[in-house]
Amino acid sequence: MEQQPCLVTVGAHAADQEFTAGATLLKHVQAGWRAHTVNLSLGEKGHRTLSAADYAAQKRDEAIACANALGATPHFLPYRDGELAANEAIVIELATLLRRLQPTVVITHWRHSMHADHEACHQITKAAVFRAAIRHFDLDGLPAKYARLYYSENWEDTEGFVPYWYVDVTAQMQPWEAAFKSFAIGRGEGGYPYWDWYHARTRQHGIKLGVQHAQAFAVEPRDMWVRRELL
Numbered sequence: 121m122e123q124q125p126c127l128v129t130v131g132a133h134a135a136d137q138e139f140t141a142g143a144t145l146l147k148h149v150q151a152g153w154r155a156h157t158v159n160l161s162l163g164e165k166g167h168r169t170l171s172a173a174d175y176a177a178q179k180r181d182e183a184i185a186c187a188n189a190l191g192a193t194p195h196f197l198p199y200r201d202g203e204l205a206a207n208e209a210i211v212i213e214l215a216t217l218l219r220r221l222q223p224t225v226v227i228t229h230w231r232h233s234m235h236a237d238h239e240a241c242h243q244i245t246k247a248a249v250f251r252a253a254i255r256h257f258d259l260d261g262l263p264a265k266y267a268r269l270y271y272s273e274n275w276e277d278t279e280g281f282v283p284y285w286y287v288d289v290t291a292q293m294q295p296w297e298a299a300f301k302s303f304a305i306g307r308g309e310g311g312y313p314y315w316d317w318y319h320a321r322t323r324q325h326g327i328k329l330g331v332q333h334a335q336a337f338a339v340e341p342r343d344m345w346v347r348r349e350l351l
């Protein structure tokens with residue numbers, strides 16, 4: 121029997137993709153897709169008073185609670201906040217995980233960001249999706265799988281980000297808000313109004329599209345080429 125289609129998000133830090141693509145992920149789960157969240161680091165150095173070790177434990181618990189609320193399986197790679205680098209080892213590790221998960225769609229960060237980890241995550245994920253798709257790369261003997269790659273809209277990754285695809289997430293806003301607020305920073309406890317920003321963005325996109333709320337995604341320029349016989 122053919123496996124259900126699968127959506128995988130890859131974030132530099134726990135909360136990045138849950139905040140930018142969580143409603144879209146939930147919509148796919150509700151449509152019968154398998155879903156997984158992958159975080160390369162926990163984003164453990166972002167707390168004003170907690171130690172990195174204590175905040176790592178908290179962020180891990182929050183990411184698990186958020187993924188559970190969205191109907192996704194959480195995965196954590198063991199890399200450290202502020203130290204992500206696109207190298208062979210991490211690309212192979214992520215590509216091998218993608219071969220195991222067999223995603224139809226992968227969502228990660230846009231290429232430009234004010235945060236170097238986000239730019240590294242973009243490069244790592246793009247390279248890993250490529251490796252996972254090409255059968256001549258041997259990754260533990262796992263079968264190759266091509267995935268469509270999308271970039272989510274993050275308040276830190278806005279430079280040059282041009283939305284191309286929009287997903288109507290009106291019906292997912294309430295459960296997504298509850299999942300979002302699994303994170304203390306999602307409840308505004310870190311001092312930055314994350315929910316306000318992401319809620320407002322989905323509403324702005326919704327107004328543009330004639331729905332209540334929509335999440336926006338960018339793609340590689342070549343993925344914008346559409347052939348038509350007649351205009």
Ligand SMILES: [Zn+2]
Pocket residue numbers: 132133136163235238
């Ligand atoms: Zn981040």
